Amino acid sequence: MSLLDNLNWRYATKKMNGTKVPQEKLDYILEAARMSPSSSGLQPYKIIVISDKALLEKIKGISWNQSQITDCSHLLVFVAWDKYTNKRVSDVFNYTMDERGLPHSTMDDYKANILSLYEPLGEEWQAHHASKQSYISFAMAIAAAAEQKVDATPVEGFVPEKLDKLLKLEGSGYKSTLLLPLGYREESEDWLVNMKKVRTPKEDFITEMTIEDAADFDEAPSGKTIGSLPNK
């Protein structure tokens, strides 16, 4: 089955049947999430996996009582950095350089550039930026689950502050961003399973542009190369 076939097969499952997802399928989904691209490769997020029923019951209570939270096999909790710090960014870049056999100093200019960009934008912007990165990983997990014929419901419907407290995230440098229950659909009790999948029509979704359609914009190029690695 192609990626598009799998994306058509999947849907935001409303009722799961409690069947366990095999470990190798779970591992595959988690690996797809880990392989996600992220801004500057910082991966400012991680995943907590929960299958403990007592804990899932508590999470359901702060997630609008959505039944998938307790009827799933595993709940993936995506959490993202609450801010960017010199140490966090340095740790990631140093690890990357070690893995590539390059000196840590290779990234010094690039690191200084992004920190000087992010710092004045404040911690709220930084947390939001990190959270956006976690959504990309989340999408990878959803697509990988579909490929494995595992149902997954994207869930933003929970109270992050309460979940952070429950999972003892406060003071950890991470905040919860998203939930992804994984499991199997209970077709007989799911109102959405046979509904037509509806998306914005292609002609409204996709716009082609040329220079003729663009504004008269005379800004000189900045000459900055924030997006590329220095040749050191």
Ligand SMILES: Cc1cc2nc3c(=O)[nH]c(=O)nc-3n(C[C@H](O)[C@H](O)[C@H](O)COP(=O)(O)O)c2cc1C
């Ligand atoms: C970021 C995000 C948050 C969502 N939160 C919820 C949620 O809390 N509960 C739920 O049942 N569905 C949730 N959905 C599912 C969407 O309603 C669903 O993906 C959308 O209507 C498209 O339908 P489909 O996924 O079945 O194709 C969420 C989807 C996304 C992408």
